[in-house]
Amino acid sequence: MREIKFRAWDRERKEMLMPEKLCHLEGEMSKNLKEVAPYLELMQYTGLKDKNGEDIYEGDILKINNENMEVFFQDGYFGWGKDHNGVYSFDPFESEQTEIIGNIYDNPNLLSVK
Secondary structure (H helix, E strand, O other): OOOOEEEEEEOOEEEOOHHHOOOOOOOHHHOOOHHHOEEEEEEEEEEOOOOOOEEEEOEEEEEEEEEEEEEEEOOOOOEEEEOOOOOEEOHHHHOOEEEEEEEEEOOOOOOOOO
């Protein structure tokens, strides 16, 4: 069974909340999250790990073949690309050759680097 977990970007505190920090919202997840915590941006775990064994989430920036790519969820699947128009779907074997180098909130400048 695929592990389903989330992390969240806290827009007020400007920090990433990993799954263990989100447990205080567990009882509230059945409600509309925007009502419970309107300042959170949720990102889902892809079910894949990078070459260092780190969980890959939406919003991560990966180094793939010497290019920086954003991980996103679109049209029912996870993908990566320089923007959401250049969609590439994940190959689980390829994820083992990638490395998480940041995320779109802490390191947005990494996407403009060639």
